[in-house]
Amino acid sequence: MLGLTATDLWPGEEWNFVFGMATYDQRVGVWSVARFGDPAQDRLGLLRRMLKTALHETGHMFTMHHCTAWNCLMSGSNNLRETDRRTMDACPECTAKIWVLSGCDPAARFQALAKLAGEHDLDAEQAQWLKAAETLVAP
Ligand SMILES: [Zn+2]
Ligand SMILES: [Zn+2]
Incomplete structure (x- = not known):
């Protein structure tokens, strides 16, 4: 909580x-x-x-x-x-910790973060998280 x-x-x-x-x-x-x-x-x-x-x-x-x-x-x-x-x-080390500790789907996490950023005009963060999500999704 x-x-x-x-x-x-x-x-x-x-x-x-x-x-x-x-x-x-x-x-x-x-x-x-x-x-x-x-x-x-x-x-x-x-x-x-x-x-x-x-x-x-x-x-x-x-x-x-x-x-x-x-x-x-x-x-x-x-x-x-x-x-x-x-x-x-997070940095690469802490990003890996987040993935392991939360059990999240990394690409889905970045997509959700990008969606949140887009809904609130955080353009730089949206672009960064979309790029991260696209990098993790297999072609
Ligand atoms: Zn602290
Ligand atoms: Zn870190």
């Missing part, structure tokens, strides 16, 4: 805030849009931050830890600049 809130998340004394958090073993997570900006001024920017955080926390819910090898969806993020720099998709 992954929850979305507009309330700022603060997990304890040693933190200022978190964009989201999740358990590694109970498949529960939450993320907040409180620090993602004003949708009236930058709808696509806010949407990208939301999706990156939701996908990142979902990765944690499937036991994935932070990626330190690549600029990747599963890289850690402590501020918006790091969130914005993080890619929407």
